Amino acid sequence: MAGSNDLKLLGMWASPFVLRVKLALSLKGLSYEYVEEDLRTKSELLLKSNPVHKKVPVLIHNGKPVCESSVILQYIDEAFAGTGPSLLPVDPYERAMARFWAAYIDDKMMAAWNQASKAKTEEEKAEAMKQSFATVETLEGALRDCGKGKPFFGGEDVGYVDVVLGGLLGWIRANDELQGVKPFDPERTPLLAAWAERFWSLEAVEPQMPDVSKLVEFGKMLQARQAAAGEGN
């Protein structure tokens, strides 16, 4: 617990970026006030706290806002260095590796997934899916080579990369149902598939994870809205 520290998280239940922050706070054992935002009618507090991006998550610590999930995770790790486990390792080289793979997940893996979800023709979709699987296979290699048989990217315990990737797990499971796509396939990427099961079932993780059936419903609603907008054009 953070004692006199006042922590408020502005979030949205289905956001994988907000989930990362929830996971980090849970792993560190920090208590906080959670404020659900309606992103169609953003609160004054959100607009004032994140005037640049106007997005969740925002973590407000003793009145001071921190934005962007990767910035927030590192902030939590540094501002609460004495509380709970560290997300980033101590060794500078291992810290660099963790930051490298976290950036890879955001810049390459998620970009490939977004490309796949925006594909307009079957050919485009097939190409994007190929790219997407290639990024997941690269990540499988990272878990094999860096993890050296350890259960998590962070080694024996979860760390920064686990939290960054873990935030996406709800949507990874939902997309299996929505699009019939299983990025962490036990056949193709057995280490990541086992990692996902292991991570999800952790005591500090499971209660934070979203209800996958609700994500599926939400995803269908978004697809329908996009289709309607597309027809309007």
Place this chain on the structure above:
Amino acid sequence: MAGSNDLKLLGMWASPFVLRVKLALSLKGLSYEYVEEDLRTKSELLLKSNPVHKKVPVLIHNGKPVCESSVILQYIDEAFAGTGPSLLPVDPYERAMARFWAAYIDDKMMAAWNQASKAKTEEEKAEAMKQSFATVETLEGALRDCGKGKPFFGGEDVGYVDVVLGGLLGWIRANDELQGVKPFDPERTPLLAAWAERFWSLEAVEPQMPDVSKLVEFGKMLQARQAAAGEGN
């Protein structure tokens, strides 16, 4: 000087990302071996050191490679914490702010510039330029509000954000000549314009900066190559 530390930088003279690393090493007073890469015929060392992205910069420290400029800058700061000035501040909140603005420069400002340079019609170009100036104005606000009248983003001394932005200065000056675009206009964004002059003329910075006329030549060559490739399609 790094003593027994063996530092090798794989770079390419015109890369703004490589320049960031050169600037950080210079500011920290670290000596290193520089290896210029021919990006059309990448060396075995580059391919082996950065198998994921196959890009410069790569910093090899005692045989261990670190890739991606933002990861390298933070690595230099942490691995050589006792050598020269720190790039990131000590206070966790100020560190978060520095990481936020560094990410803003890469994700928003550079993205808007890239969009502008890829625009195909005059209308597209005008819209992209508008977006681009808006991101620079936001950054001007950051320098005004966070800097509180101090000469650098890092305060009295240059820091992480200064190095991230400073790496782009050569191309910013070259684009003035190539495209008639002055993103750091003394009229529009006087603080950034003054910052750019102040940063460039620092003793640890000036000798690292590229020859702008060579960047202009290189830019013209790239434009000609792109135009030729476009005609071939």
